[in-house]
Amino acid sequence: MSQLEQNIETFVHSDWITTAITAVIILVVTAVCARLVRRFMRRLLHFNEEKNLPSSSIFVNIARASVWILGVCIMLSTCFDVNVSAAITALGIGGIAISLGFQDTISNLIGGLQVSLMRIIKPGDNIEVGSSSGVVKDITWRHTTIRNSKGEEVVIPNSIINKTALVHLPPVNQVSVPIVVVTGGEQLDEVAKAIEHAAAEAAGAVGKLTKQPTLAFSQILDGGFQGTIVFRMADSRTGSRAADAVLRAVAPLTRSNAPDRAEKVLDEARRDEQKAKDAADSSSQAKPKPKPKPKPDPKAPQSQKATSVFRRRMARALRKDEGEQS
Incomplete structure (x- = not known):
């Protein structure tokens, strides 16, 4: 039994066991520090209020x-x-x-x-590189994912x-028709x-708009005027459906x-606005006005006080008369 205890003590106090334990402790501390860093x-890049730091994962890595x-x-x-210095020097030779x-x-x-540092692209940008286009999801130390x-x-x-060549495209939720x-x-x-009114109604039926449709003409053609309807949707996934709905709505105009149809559309829009205004006015008139609260009479407490004094005096006089009669 004593021999076994001696062997265990020798094993525990050997140099390589101490070295292994020290190495494991250093690696554990390094892993904890790397996790904290x-x-x-991530919090520094995510909660950067001034947005002057790129939020790519390359800096975290x-x-x-x-x-x-x-470590x-x-x-x-x-x-x-x-x-370590000698090892780095040796590596420099084979660099x-x-x-x-x-x-x-x-x-x-x-x-x-x-x-990333020059902020050429950042997560959320809509870019086109060669034949590929899309929204940047992340920039790592080796590749960019879109x-x-x-x-x-x-x-x-x-x-x-x-x-x-890198092309910055409009935001993905911006739709151009x-x-x-x-x-x-x-x-x-x-x-x-x-056209703008019809486009707003059609796009609003598909999803929420963050920017109302605007029509800008850019060129005069032999058959008419070339323009582009631009608007933004709150949800980028509804962009294609909104573009289809807008195109179908404005095609007759x-x-x-087009002038005759435009006049009808504008007249309907004016009537709808007038109906909404009349409904708002009627609802406001239908509500009963609250009755004003009666103002307190400042003389009321004094009159009550005078009445109570008069009653006390009359009671005293009656008691005095009864005493005299008795």
Whole structure:
């Protein structure tokens, strides 16, 4: 039994056990610090009120990698007596070979830092790179992920974004409907107002609008005037249905008899507004006015007081008369 206890004590007090325990403690502390740094960076980038910090995950990953590299260096120098400076110098000699092997990775990392720090793109932007277009979801140390209109996620290396022409598209919830109005120029304003009214009703039936439809003409053609209806939906998923509804609603107003149809649409709009106004007025008149509360009479307390005094005097006089008669 004593031999077993001695063997256990020798095993516990051996150098490599102490080294292993120290290394495990350093790694655990490093993991906890990396987790705290990740949470701090995510909150810092998410709750940045001035929006002057990019919210890409590449910075979170770089911070985590820095913490882990520092922890591993401390573990090597403390537990295994490794000269970290000499190791870095030795790695510097073979840096050329390593850089050639990781050329694509390094170019993607630098490209991700450039597009994030220079704020060329950020999550939420609607971009087009080559033949791919969509909304930026995240920028990592290697690639940028975008989601196209079909719901597919497209992965684009950061180096390609740096080398290829980048197009910033309008917000994904902004809908543009190009039209051609075939009419004379004398009544163009009236037709434009009717088209905007019809587009607002059609888009409002599909979903909530954050920006009312506006029609802007850009070109004069042989057959009419070319313009674009622009509006914004609260939900970007309803954009295609709203565009279809608007196009169907304004199609009759773009033909040769557009002025007559526009006049009818505007008359109906005026009648609807007048009905709504009359209904609001009638509802306000139908409500009974609250009766004014009677104002308190400042003389009332004095009159009551005088009455009580008179009654007391009369009672005293009656008692006095009764006493005299008795």
